[in-house]
Amino acid sequence: MSGKALLETQLGDALRSSPADEAELVGARYRTSLTRFAKSSIHQNVNEENTHVIARVAVGRKIGVSSTNRTDPDSLSALLEKAAEIAAESPDREGFPGFPAAERAPQVEAYSEKTAAMTPEVRAEAIARAAAIGRPDGIGLSGAFRVSRFTQAVVNTSGTAQSYDGTDAFLSVFATDENDVNGSATSYAVGVDEIDVDGVARTAIDKCKAAADPVSIDPGEMDVILEPRTMAEVVGWLSFTSLSAKQVQEGASFMSDRIGEKLMGENVSIWDDGNDPEGVPIPFDYEGVPKKRVPLIENGVVRGPVYDSLTAARDGAVSTGHASVPTMPSGPVPRNVFIAPGESTIEEIMSSVKRGLLVTSFHYLNGLLDTRRALFTGMTRAGTYLVENGSITRAVKNLRFTESMLRALSNVEAMTRERRTIGGGGWGGVSSVTLPTMLVRNFTFTGSTEF
Amino acid sequence: MKDHLKAAMDHLKRKGVEYADARRVRTEQQVLVVKNGQIETASDNVSEGFGIRVLLDGAWGFSSSSTLTPDRVIQVADEALAIAAASAKLQDSKVVLDGQEPVVDTYRTAYEVDPFSIGLTEKLGILTSACESMRRAPDVRIATASMLSWRTEKLFVSTTGSEIEQFIMETGGGIAATAMGDGERQTRSYPASFRGDYATSGFEFTRSLDLAGNAERIGREACELLRAPECPAKKTALIIGGSQLALQVHESCGHPIELDRVFGTEASYAGTSFLTVDKLGEFRYGSEIVNIVQDATAPRGLGTFGYDDEGVPAQRTDVVRDGIFAGYLMSRETAPRIGLRSNGAMRADGWNRIPLVRMTNVNLLPGEGSVDDIVADTKDGVYVDSNKSWSIDQRRLNFQFGCEVAWEIKDGKKTRMLKNPVYTGITPEFWGGCDAVAGEDDWHIWGIPSCGKGEPGQSAHVGHGVAPARFRNVEVGVKK
Numbered sequence: 001m002s003g004k005a006l007l008e009t010q011l012g013d014a015l016r017s018s019p020a021d022e023a024e025l026v027g028a029r030y031r032t033s034l035t036r037f038a039k040s041s042i043h044q045n046v047n048e049e050n051t052h053v054i055a056r057v058a059v060g061r062k063i064g065v066s067s068t069n070r071t072d073p074d075s076l077s078a079l080l081e082k083a084a085e086i087a088a089e090s091p092d093r094e095g096f097p098g099f100p101a102a103e104r105a106p107q108v109e110a111y112s113e114k115t116a117a118m119t120p121e122v123r124a125e126a127i128a129r130a131a132a133i134g135r136p137d138g139i140g141l142s143g144a145f146r147v148s149r150f151t152q153a154v155v156n157t158s159g160t161a162q163s164y165d166g167t168d169a170f171l172s173v174f175a176t177d178e179n180d181v182n183g184s185a186t187s188y189a190v191g192v193d194e195i196d197v198d199g200v201a202r203t204a205i206d207k208c209k210a211a212a213d214p215v216s217i218d219p220g221e222m223d224v225i226l227e228p229r230t231m232a233e234v235v236g237w238l239s240f241t242s243l244s245a246k247q248v249q250e251g252a253s254f255m256s257d258r259i260g261e262k263l264m265g266e267n268v269s270i271w272d273d274g275n276d277p278e279g280v281p282i283p284f285d286y287e288g289v290p291k292k293r294v295p296l297i298e299n300g301v302v303r304g305p306v307y308d309s310l311t312a313a314r315d316g317a318v319s320t321g322h323a324s325v326p327t328m329p330s331g332p333v334p335r336n337v338f339i340a341p342g343e344s345t346i347e348e349i350m351s352s353v354k355r356g357l358l359v360t361s362f363h364y365l366n367g368l369l370d371t372r373r374a375l376f377t378g379m380t381r382a383g384t385y386l387v388e389n390g391s392i393t394r395a396v397k398n399l400r401f402t403e404s405m406l407r408a409l410s411n412v413e414a415m416t417r418e419r420r421t422i423g424g425g426g427w428g429g430v431s432s433v434t435l436p437t438m439l440v441r442n443f444t445f446t447g448s449t450e451f
Numbered sequence: 452m453k454d455h456l457k458a459a460m461d462h463l464k465r466k467g468v469e470y471a472d473a474r475r476v477r478t479e480q481q482v483l484v485v486k487n488g489q490i491e492t493a494s495d496n497v498s499e500g501f502g503i504r505v506l507l508d509g510a511w512g513f514s515s516s517s518t519l520t521p522d523r524v525i526q527v528a529d530e531a532l533a534i535a536a537a538s539a540k541l542q543d544s545k546v547v548l549d550g551q552e553p554v555v556d557t558y559r560t561a562y563e564v565d566p567f568s569i570g571l572t573e574k575l576g577i578l579t580s581a582c583e584s585m586r587r588a589p590d591v592r593i594a595t596a597s598m599l600s601w602r603t604e605k606l607f608v609s610t611t612g613s614e615i616e617q618f619i620m621e622t623g624g625g626i627a628a629t630a631m632g633d634g635e636r637q638t639r640s641y642p643a644s645f646r647g648d649y650a651t652s653g654f655e656f657t658r659s660l661d662l663a664g665n666a667e668r669i670g671r672e673a674c675e676l677l678r679a680p681e682c683p684a685k686k687t688a689l690i691i692g693g694s695q696l697a698l699q700v701h702e703s704c705g706h707p708i709e710l711d712r713v714f715g716t717e718a719s720y721a722g723t724s725f726l727t728v729d730k731l732g733e734f735r736y737g738s739e740i741v742n743i744v745q746d747a748t749a750p751r752g753l754g755t756f757g758y759d760d761e762g763v764p765a766q767r768t769d770v771v772r773d774g775i776f777a778g779y780l781m782s783r784e785t786a787p788r789i790g791l792r793s794n795g796a797m798r799a800d801g802w803n804r805i806p807l808v809r810m811t812n813v814n815l816l817p818g819e820g821s822v823d824d825i826v827a828d829t830k831d832g833v834y835v836d837s838n839k840s841w842s843i844d845q846r847r848l849n850f851q852f853g854c855e856v857a858w859e860i861k862d863g864k865k866t867r868m869l870k871n872p873v874y875t876g877i878t879p880e881f882w883g884g885c886d887a888v889a890g891e892d893d894w895h896i897w898g899i900p901s902c903g904k905g906e907p908g909q910s911a912h913v914g915h916g917v918a919p920a921r922f923r924n925v926e927v928g929v930k931k
Contacts (some may be wrong), residue, residue, distance in 0.1 A: 035538075036716070036719075038718060040541070041541055042538040042540070042541045044513070044805055045514040045534045045535070045803050046515075047515065047530055048804075049515070051517060065495075070517075087496060090571065091488075091575070094489050119537070120534045121535070131688055142719040176715070180723075182718075210746070251629075252629075263493060267849075326492075328482065363722065364722075364844065367840075369840045369873070371636075377851050379842065379845070381844075381845055383512055398844060398849075400842075400844075402851070402873075447849055447851065448849070449849035450725075450849075451846060
């Protein structure tokens with residue numbers, strides 16, 4: 001029996017012991033291995049194996065949730081009983097539509113045997129090879145190389161039964177020269193063989209070399225070429241602050257009361273699609289509902305958010321398959337976001353800039369200043385360059401921006417045909433944004449720093 | 452389980468490791484969130500497992516599992532050994548640990564009432580009552596009340612003979628009211644934003660917050676914010692209230708004193724630090740009245756414990772003394788690199804994470820007088836509190852914070868309320884402008900249960916003792 005079938009069967013058997021009227025079990029079994037390196041030396045090298053099961057039960061319309069990583073039959077029975085005890089002491093959940101009865105989700109290509117089988121020795125050898133590339137120039141590499149394999153399953157008493165096996169692999173490389181100047185690059189994929197370790201290292205090293213001797217420039221409005229990692233991070237924030245039905249219903253989203261309005265440029269279309277293999281696919285959500293393709297922004301016009309079953313019931317809609325983990329009140333979240341490409345090459349975009357900046361990545365973004373305006377602040381990081389008359393002329397010291405992303409995405413002058421899939425870093429978990437490089441006019445910088 | 456882990460230590464000693472330790476951790480967490488009288492989340496979550504860390508040939512390996520059987524413990528020990536051998540393939544220098552005496556001890560959080568012994572009915576009653584009070588204000592559309600509790604059992608053993616058991620209890624809560632009108636949305640929170648204030652304590656701490664008793668005021672203030680004028684953009688005297696100042700200390704002092712960051716091991720993710728080792732004992736971090744300590748022994752602090760996750764006793768050490776940078780948060784590995792010993796700041800987020808240098812309670816020591824005295828002494832300025840947004844550069848120099856609320860200070864009086872305040876600065880210049888810190892009576896340790904660091908991600912529970920303080924010539928109102 002495959003890993004997914006085993007977990008689905010184990011949860012299905014446990015579900016029969018539930019004392020509640022309705023019940024749902026969500027299981028995740030995973031093994032994650034990660035090698036961190038700094039200054040071309042491995043300093044942390046870790047491995048984790050765990051199985052986590054979440055029970056959500058309904059007693060009438062009262063809901064209780066409990067989770068554990070004890071997965072023997074007795075522990076799972078106790079888990080369901082604990083959830084039922086919590087439900088019994090809770091008031092009714094207004095609008096609870098019951099657990100969804102979902103059809104089987106389509107199979108997605110989300111598993112790589114090479115990722116699952118990668119050893120720490122192979123990771124160490126790959127990092128050592130990459131480190132050797134920077135050494136002749138006195139450039140040290142830092143970063144992380146992670147591989148994960150996981151099985152996820154959802155079963156409920158309405159007949160939903162879903163499971164899938166997945167993998168993902170992530171590499172970040174942060175190059176630093178003797179003067180503490182930085183350049184960085186990342187790669188994220190289902191298959192570790194899709195990660196070109198030497199190529200990622202070379203990109204980070206080249207960016208580091210180009211970042212030498214940065215000069216200060218005054219903040220203010222400037223044209224910016226935003227490489228994919230910058231706006232992927234913005235989209236990651238928007239996924240929680242605006243693209244979720246919960247935020248829309250609570251009036252926190254830029255979409256609130258504005259569905260159907262044109263809030264971005266005609267050339268901007270954004271959607272979520274958990275089944276598209278160009279991203280890192282996820283076939284179903286934490287309620288077992290298959291992922292639907294959801295248009296979020298079409299030609300600048302707001303089309304609407306993603307839903308789970310509770311938020312969908314409130315709006316008289318249907319779940320789009322975007323429920324989050326039920327132990328925390330996050331609401332639905334898009335995790336496979338795509339931004340439509342443009343028609344330009346990066347060379348064409350560069351040549352159209354008289355004076356502007358090319359930004360590799362952002363640091364410490366925050367999108368909570370005014371969520372209805374999608375107002376963000378953050379710093380540039382690890383590769384910020386002055387572009388003059390179509391060419392990079394020199395590096396600049398990092399700047400702080402404070403900008404409404406509705407304004408920025410209304411000022412997109414051009415985008416590349418080529419897109420990249422970004423994800424896998426930071427707090428981990430499968431989540432990806434596939435997007436082009438963008439040229440944004442009049443982006444607002446409000447401060448600067450010393451490096 | 453202790454016997455299994457000790458057997459693993461003996462097994463690893465026979466295999467020739469330089470050092471190894473093992474931690475078994477069981478954490479139970481309860482999350483209660485009520486929104487507009489409806490339960491948003493009522494969950495009880497348990498995670499249990501063990502992790503083994505091995506130092507072989509000067510290189511680290513770590514492996515962990517939730518399967519608590521004797522065979523699996525030995526397998527995980529061997530996995531950690533193999534990972535350490537892989538790490539040794541790329542080392543520019545060997546890890547050297549400081550000398551620490553083995554410890555056999557037990558530590559328990561001092562508390563009166565086990566929060567897990569309190570029925571849901573009582574807890575939900577407090578939260579529901581708070582929501583009702585907040586919603587009495589006419590423009591409040593969303594009223595949220597939260598309580599979180601954690602009960603953690605830890606066992607630490609090492610190849611040097613340490614055997615430490617710890618029982619940590621943490622609890623707290625908070626409320627937030629969101630008022631809406633004319634396409635605008637304003638939120639007020641109590642006692643702090645982002646789910647409130649937390650402590651190593653029993654349910655007596657949560658009761659002392661009096662969430663329901665403060666709810667009506669918070670609802671009213673949220674409505675007032677809707678009608679308040681925008682905080683103007685200017686350079687002025689800034690008085691920062693306790694919960695916001697706690698985050699200011701966290702971001703601009705707590706993170707840059709983590710010695711692993713200084714050595715670059717977080718460079719690719721969270722960043723490095725401007726407080727490089729050449730600055731230790733020399734650099735003027737702030738004005739002469741700025742005194743900061745890291746104190747893992749502070750009663751009720753959320754970063755209070757008996758021993759860190761390397762078995763080093765909790766300590767109080769200087770960070771900034773009379774404005775001069777005086778010390779780091781350190782581990783057994785990082786401290787010897789500057790000729791020192793660990794000050795017990797190595798902490799892991801559960802059984803499945805390796806310990807990292809983390810904040811404990813990083814506390815700004817109290818000054819003199821009261822916050823009212825500071826206001827009375829301010830001719831023109833702005834008083835801000837309750838964090839709304841935060842951002843700082845990768846070396847922790849340029850920061851920008853948004854707050855929920857501000858009040859104008861005119862001729863020594865707190866006058867009209869102002870909305871959408873934002874302030875920005877460069878860390879040493881900002882702390883250099885600190886010319887008043889309120890005294891003991893206004894001092895409180897704020898608990899932040901969500902400090903992120905590391906890959907894979909770890910979330911630490913940390914504390915910051917502060918009293919409101921004043922900073923001169925701060926750029927306020929940079930929001931676009």
